[in-house]
Amino acid sequence: MRRRRFFAWGLGLAACAAGCGTERFAGSAAGLRTRFSINPQGRRWARVGQALTGAARAAGYETTGGTRIMVTGLPALAAAELNNGQTLLDTATPLSRLSGEVEVVVVPARSPFRDFEGFGAHLLARPGQTQLAGGPQGEPDHLLFGLIARGLGADTRQLDYTDYPSSQEAVTALLSGKAAAATGPLADWRASIKAGRAKALAVSSARRVPGLDVPTLLESGVRVDFADWAAAFGPEHMPDESRESAIRMCEDVTGSAGWEEACRSAGWISIPLSGADFEQWLGSEVERTRAVLRDLGLLDTTKATTCWGSCGNGH
Template sequence: MGDSREKHMRRRRFLACGFGAIACAAGCGTERAGNVLRTGFSINTGGRRWARVGQAFAGAARASGFAAAVGHAISGSPAGPPAGGGTAAGFAITVSGLPALAAAELNNTQSLLDTATPLARLSGQVEVVVVPDRSPLRDFDDFAARLLASPQQTLLAGGPQGEPDHLLFGLIARAIGADGRRVDYTGYPRTGEGVSALLSGKAVAAAGSLADWRAAIGRGRVRALAVSTARRVPDLDVPTLLECGVRVDFADWTAAFGPEDMPEGGRESAVRMCEEVIGSSAWEAACLAAGWLPLPLAGDDFARWLDTEMARTRAVLRDLGLLDSTKATTCWGSCGNGH
């Protein structure tokens, strides 16, 4: 356990995302609510990708009784001495996620594990695999069989290369034994372009967040073959990949991270705050309203999960030919629900 703690302390340098889209910077302080010491923090949603999550997290924190303001720091006693990325009120908390981890690997820069203190996993986006409504691929088994037999002729579409949609196809290819380097994938910056590519015959199948594809599914323009998470989406009659015999459980997750050299006392205070907020009914309601999957996991459990997620991401990027194949990975295996 001591080695693990020293390992995490060595990694704590403030998060520098490859996208330059920092979504949530927060100064942690404390104030008293009755006889209970509560953590205060400030949210600055300066990046679009994670802005909604940061705003929702602040709202759930306020509903849980914490002092949370958007745009400025809370006054009061800090949780510990200011560290790198900190403010006069305390520490900075950054909301980031899987795309930043993948970008760091692709750009050969420091990863989340190297540049931040893991605090808690917050939420995730369910991914879905879709085909045109008139596609001869009637179910996921048909798609998997074609991908395995003819990966170069199974044209795939989704978001930009190396981002979650591409990673999902890489995970599927690995799980069924297909050669990921032969997968023909085209990334598009916007979902609408992916829809157009799929419907015009430029792609056989596409992947993306369920939230982005719901309208096309609802209008009958595309059919969903499988969702990426371990549990079915309640209002969607679509099997999971696990039900289809593919050992993949995946979500485009978001999480909270602390700054470099975060003192243990400050980390413990921030983790306790995150645990209470992500376990609250307010956070569950916020996720439901936004169409996110709550993925509560905090503290050391989250740090250990993040180790495996980093290894899985590195491995699938290597399988897809996006990373040097000589790069080592220490393990394989992770899931969106912390199994």
């Protein structure tokens, strides 16, 4: 493994104090609703926070003052593990999974790997001789390569992974021949794929991306369903009444046409899951993240699954 760089995303979750909104107003047919204040946990989740706020307003909710809702996601979860911090399950109240960015495995247009099967066979046989590129170590791109290696049965600790601060630098590295394959958000690779400079081998989502003739990892024989997800959380020790009203709001909003349109416009997938189901899923996602970080040599913890959502095993 080449370079080691860890980015602490400073969770600060305990500081997300409850502003238990007691002001109510007459909304739509849903009746009286609590006021909400939606706050992204840093610039990384600003667009999702803005989209959730806009869709909530369109659905008739007040979004100034009141019960505080934080928007954060997978990179924060991984950062807490890397820095021996408490997980989102310990420091906040899980409310609802919201959206995800699909990742894509790409190779240069003239790569000898004509499909994912060829790439996977090479990675399995020579993991230390398959140059990989992506974002910072321990973040979603790196996690995905770790999950792919685990799914193939390759020696994950031998992965030859070079991390780059931005997707654009990873794109440049791949196209200049510094890497055999890369992974990253599909949105960041679309231009290179469309221009014929890069070839997409597989997408990380459970279903194919409309308009893109590229198989999923599941179709390619790797039991991995993955997205760089974002979710809504309440403050720690959130009162039951506030939690229930916040979950109802998230369900209303993520089920709305406005939210679906916001996700389409941003290039995200809508992956709503709320309440107890989301909390259970989040527990399995914590375990999966710990396991792959351990397999990558970044963390010493217990094993977990490599799949969630659509693998048919309940994760």
